[in-house]
Amino acid sequence: MSDEYNQKNTPLEAQSSETISGTPSKDIDYVRPAELPEQDLYHGHSFITKWIFCQDAKVIGIQYFLTAVFTGIVGLVLSWLMRLQLGFPELVPFITAEHYYQFVTMHGMIMVVYFLTALFLGGFGNYLIPLMVGARDMVFPYVNMLSFWMFFIAVCVLMASFFVPGGPTGAGWTLYPPQAILPGTPGSNMGIILMLVSLSLFVIGFTMGGLNYIITILQARTRGMTLMRMPLTIWGIFTATALAMLAFPALLVSCIMMTLDKMLETSFFMPAILQAGEVLNYEGGSPVLFQHLFWFFGHPEVYIVALPAFGIVSDLISVHARKNIFGYRMMVWAIVGIGALSFFVWAHHMYVSGMNPWFGFFFATTTLIIAVPTALKVYNWIITLFRANIRMNTVMLFCLGFIVTFVNGGITGIFLGNVAVDIPLSDTYFVIAHFHMVMGIAPLMVIMGAVYHWFPLVAGRMLSEKLGKWHFWITFLGAYSIYFPMHYLGFIGVPRRYYEMYDSPYVASATGMNEFITVAALIVGFAQLIFIYNIVSSLSIGKPAGKNPWKANSLEWLTPEVPPAHGNWGEKLPVIHRWPYDFNVPGAKEDYITQTTPPSEVISAKVEKT
Amino acid sequence: MSDNSLNNLPGGFKGMSHDMGSDQTAFKGVQWGKVMMWIFLLSDTFVFSCFLISYMKGRASTVVDWPNTSEVFSLHVGDVPVPLLLIAIMTFVLITSSGTMALAVKYGYEKNRKMCGWLILATAIGGLTFVGMQVFEWSKLIHEGVRPWENPFGAKQFGSFFFMITGFHGTHVSIGVIFLFIYARKVFRGDFDNGKRGFFTTMKSDYVAIEILGLYLHFVDLVWVFIFAFFYLW
Numbered sequence: 001m002s003d004e005y006n007q008k009n010t011p012l013e014a015q016s017s018e019t020i021s022g023t024p025s026k027d028i029d030y031v032r033p034a035e036l037p038e039q040d041l042y043h044g045h046s047f048i049t050k051w052i053f054c055q056d057a058k059v060i061g062i063q064y065f066l067t068a069v070f071t072g073i074v075g076l077v078l079s080w081l082m083r084l085q086l087g088f089p090e091l092v093p094f095i096t097a098e099h100y101y102q103f104v105t106m107h108g109m110i111m112v113v114y115f116l117t118a119l120f121l122g123g124f125g126n127y128l129i130p131l132m133v134g135a136r137d138m139v140f141p142y143v144n145m146l147s148f149w150m151f152f153i154a155v156c157v158l159m160a161s162f163f164v165p166g167g168p169t170g171a172g173w174t175l176y177p178p179q180a181i182l183p184g185t186p187g188s189n190m191g192i193i194l195m196l197v198s199l200s201l202f203v204i205g206f207t208m209g210g211l212n213y214i215i216t217i218l219q220a221r222t223r224g225m226t227l228m229r230m231p232l233t234i235w236g237i238f239t240a241t242a243l244a245m246l247a248f249p250a251l252l253v254s255c256i257m258m259t260l261d262k263m264l265e266t267s268f269f270m271p272a273i274l275q276a277g278e279v280l281n282y283e284g285g286s287p288v289l290f291q292h293l294f295w296f297f298g299h300p301e302v303y304i305v306a307l308p309a310f311g312i313v314s315d316l317i318s319v320h321a322r323k324n325i326f327g328y329r330m331m332v333w334a335i336v337g338i339g340a341l342s343f344f345v346w347a348h349h350m351y352v353s354g355m356n357p358w359f360g361f362f363f364a365t366t367t368l369i370i371a372v373p374t375a376l377k378v379y380n381w382i383i384t385l386f387r388a389n390i391r392m393n394t395v396m397l398f399c400l401g402f403i404v405t406f407v408n409g410g411i412t413g414i415f416l417g418n419v420a421v422d423i424p425l426s427d428t429y430f431v432i433a434h435f436h437m438v439m440g441i442a443p444l445m446v447i448m449g450a451v452y453h454w455f456p457l458v459a460g461r462m463l464s465e466k467l468g469k470w471h472f473w474i475t476f477l478g479a480y481s482i483y484f485p486m487h488y489l490g491f492i493g494v495p496r497r498y499y500e501m502y503d504s505p506y507v508a509s510a511t512g513m514n515e516f517i518t519v520a521a522l523i524v525g526f527a528q529l530i531f532i533y534n535i536v537s538s539l540s541i542g543k544p545a546g547k548n549p550w551k552a553n554s555l556e557w558l559t560p561e562v563p564p565a566h567g568n569w570g571e572k573l574p575v576i577h578r579w580p581y582d583f584n585v586p587g588a589k590e591d592y593i594t595q596t597t598p599p600s601e602v603i604s605a606k607v608e609k610t
Numbered sequence: 611m612s613d614n615s616l617n618n619l620p621g622g623f624k625g626m627s628h629d630m631g632s633d634q635t636a637f638k639g640v641q642w643g644k645v646m647m648w649i650f651l652l653s654d655t656f657v658f659s660c661f662l663i664s665y666m667k668g669r670a671s672t673v674v675d676w677p678n679t680s681e682v683f684s685l686h687v688g689d690v691p692v693p694l695l696l697i698a699i700m701t702f703v704l705i706t707s708s709g710t711m712a713l714a715v716k717y718g719y720e721k722n723r724k725m726c727g728w729l730i731l732a733t734a735i736g737g738l739t740f741v742g743m744q745v746f747e748w749s750k751l752i753h754e755g756v757r758p759w760e761n762p763f764g765a766k767q768f769g770s771f772f773f774m775i776t777g778f779h780g781t782h783v784s785i786g787v788i789f790l791f792i793y794a795r796k797v798f799r800g801d802f803d804n805g806k807r808g809f810f811t812t813m814k815s816d817y818v819a820i821e822i823l824g825l826y827l828h829f830v831d832l833v834w835v836f837i838f839a840f841f842y843l844w
C-alpha cells in the first residue's frame with residue numbers, strides 16, 4: 001500500500017444506506033419510481049374464464065401441476081409393472097417383452113419431460129414467478145393460457161398412443177433410430193408418430209410459457225427488485241427456462257426429421273437397411289446425427305429439471321434453517337455457470353456410440369468441470385445448515401434428503417463422466433441408479449419439500465406434519481432401498497432394458513436383490529397415497545395457515561390476501577428493500593426481516609447490503 | 611415511457627452493467643413484446659441452426675454424390691440454362707420486402723397511418739411473391755422427379771433437406787404474411803391510434819406491434835440468406 005493512501009479518511013467498509021446508524025432520514029428508504037405503468041389485466045367473469053381458460057398465472061400453475069402429477073402417476077404405475085416383471089415375472093404373465101419396452105419408453109419420457117419439466121417450470125414457475133418478483137401476473141397472460149392448453153393437448157396425444165393399434169412406442173425414451181421406426185420395435189407405426197407429435201406440441205407449448213417466464217423475470221420486476229435480490233428459486237427457474245429455450249429446438253428438429261423419416265421415407269437418420277432379406281428404401285442417413293441432436297436437447301434437459309430444484313431447495317433450506325443462504329452470489333453464478341456448461345457436455349451420453357474418440361476426451365473434460373459449480377452449491381447448502389437454527393419439520397427433512405441423494409447421484413456421475421469407467425458401466429443398472437438418484441429422486445425430494453412449504457400459501461391451510469414425516473421416511477428410505485442395490489447390480493454387469501434376466505450365473509445371483517427392489521418400489525409408490533391423502537384431507541381439515549406461517553422473507557408470503565387473489569397485490573405493488581435471506585440478523589427485533597421492510601424500520605440491525 | 615429518467619442512463623458496457631444491476635427492468639425502455647420477440651428469435655435461430663447443421667452433416671456423409679446445384683436450380687431462358695436466376699429474383703424480392711417493412715415501422719411511429727398501411731401491404735405482397743416463386747421452384751423440382759424420398763440427380767438427401775428446410779422457412783414467411791395482412795387491416799382501421807383492444811388477448815393495440823412483426827420478418831429474411839448460401843452457393 002502506498003504512503004499517499006490515506007487510510008484514516010477512507011472508510012474500510014462500504015457505505016451502505018442500510019448500515020448507517022443514527023437518526024433515520026427519509027432518504028434511506030428511497031426506491032426509484034416505477035418505470036412502467038400498471039399492468040393491464042383481464043379479469044375473468046365466468047367459471048370458464050376463471051378456472052378453465054384462465055389467464056391467471058396462479059391458476060395456470062395449478063393446472064400444470066395437476067396435469068403433470070396425473071402423468072407422473074401414469075409413469076409410476078408403469079414403473080411398478082416393470083419392477084413386477086423384473087422381480088416376480090410369474091406374477092405378471094400378461095407382460096410381454098413388447099409391453100416391457102413400451103413401459104420403459106413411456107415411463108422415461110413421461111417422467112423426464114411431461115412430469116418433471118412441466119411440474120417445475122409450468123407448475124412452480126407459473127405460480128411463483130409473478131409472486132416472487134412482485135408482478136401482478138405473467139407479462140402475456142393469454143399466451144400463458146395457450147401454453148398450458150398446448151401442454152394439455154400434448155399430454156392427450158401422448159396418452160392416446162396407449163390406445164392406438166400397436167400401442168405406444170417401445171424404442172426407449174431416447175427414441176434412437178433406426179430401430180425406433182422399423183418393424184420389430186413395438187409401436188413403430190402409430191406409437192412413434194404420436195410420440196413425436198406430442199413432443200413437438202410440448203415444445204411449442206413450452207416456448208410460449210418459457211417466453212413468459214423469461215420476460216416476467218427480466219422486465220416485470222417490482223420497484224427495488226434487482227436481479228441479485230431475487231430468491232434463488234427464481235434464478236433456478238430463469239436459467240432452466242433459458243436452457244429450455246435453446247435446447248428444445250434440437251428436440252423439435254429431431255422430431256420433425258424422424259417424423260419425415262417415418263412417414264415420407266426420407267433418410268435423415270436411416271442408413272441402408274436390409275430387413276428380412278429385403279432392401280428398404282433408405283440409404284446414406286446418419287443415426288449418430290440423431291443422437292447428437294437428441295442429447296444436445298437431452299443433457300440441458302437434465303439441468304432444466306435440476307436447476308429449479310437447486311433454486312427451490314436453497315430457499316427452503318434458508319427459511320427453515322433461519323439463516324441466510326451461504327454465498328448467495330456464488331449460488332447464482334453456479335446456477336448460471338452450470339446452465340452454460342450444460343451445452344458443452346452432451347456427447348458424454350454417447351461414449352459407446354462409435355463417435356470419434358477425441359470427442360469422448362473433450363466431453364469427459366467438460367463433464368468433470370461441471371462438477372465444480374455443482375460441488376460449490378452442495379458445500380454452500382451444508383455451510384448454510386452449519387450451526388443454523390434448524391427447524392426439523394417435513395420440509396427440512398426433504399431438503400436434507402435431497403442433499404444426500406444428490407451427492408450420491410453426483411458422485412456416481414463422476415464415475416460415468418470418465419470414458420474409461422463409463423464403457424464397462426454403460427447400459428448397466430449402474431446408469432439407472434445414477435440418473436434416478438440425481439434427476440429422479442433428488443428433484444422429487446425438492447418437489448415434495450416445496451409442496452409442504454408452499455401448500456399453506458396455495459390452499460391457506462397447513463399439511464399434517466405427522467403424515468408428512470411418515471411420508472418422508474418411507475419415501476426416502478424406500479427410494480434408497482430401490483436405487484442403492486442397483487449400483488451393485490450394475491457393477492456385476494446386469495444390463496438395463498432387459499425384459500428378463502435369463503439364466504446367466506451373475507444375474508441369477510441377483511434374483512433376491514431384484515425381488516427386494518420390486519417390493520421397495522411398490523411400498524414407495526403406495527406411500528405416495530399418504531401424500532395425496534394429506535393434501536386432500538388438509539384442503540378441508542388442515543390447520544388454517546394464516547399469513548406467512550413459516551416466517552419467510554420472500555414476497556410470495558406478503559400478499560394482502562392468503563391465498564393471493566388475481567392481480568396478487570391489491571391496491572399497490574410492493575416495494576423491495578433487500579434480499580429475501582435476512583434471517584437472524586443481529587440487532588433486529590424478530591428473526592426475520594421481510595423484503596418489503598424499509599431500512600428505517602430496522603435501523604439498528606446489521607443488515608447486509610444487497 | 612412515462613418519465614425522462616431513461617434519457618440520461620450511462621451508455622456502453624457501464625450502461626449494460628448498470629441496467630443489469632438495476633431493479634424493475636433489465637432492458638430499459640424496451641416493451642415486453644419486443645423482448646419476447648428477440649428471445650423467441652434466439653430460440654428460432656437454434657431451430658434453423660439445427661436444421662442447417664443437420665444438412666451439412668447429411669450432405670457431407672451421403673453415399674451418392676450431391677447433385678450439381680447450379681444445374682438443378684437453373685432456369686431455362688430460351689434454351690440457355692441460367693443458374694441462380696430464380697433464386698436471385700426471390701432473394702431480391704425478399705430483401706426488398708425487408709426494406710418496405712422497415713419503412714412501415716418508421717411511418718407507424720410517425721403515426722402516418724396511410725403510408726404505414728400501404729407499406730405493410732407492399733411487404734405482404736413481397737412475401738407472397740416470394741412464397742409464390744418458392745411454390746414454382748418446388749413444382750419445377752417435383753416435375754423433374756425430385757421427391758423427399760428420392761432424387762434422380764444424385765443423393766436422395768438433397769430432396770429431403772431441400773423440401774424440409776425451405777418448407778419450414780416458407781412456413782415462417784407465410785405466417786408472417788398472414789400477420790402482415792391482419793396488421794394492414796388494423797392500421798387502416800386505426801386500431802393502433804385509438805388503442806383498440808385485441809380480439810383474443812384483450813390487450814391494447816400499440817404501434818410497437820408493427821416493429822415486433824418487423825423484427826420477425828427481418829429475421830426470416832436473414833435466415834433466407836443462410837439457406838440461400840448453403841443450398842444454392844455451396
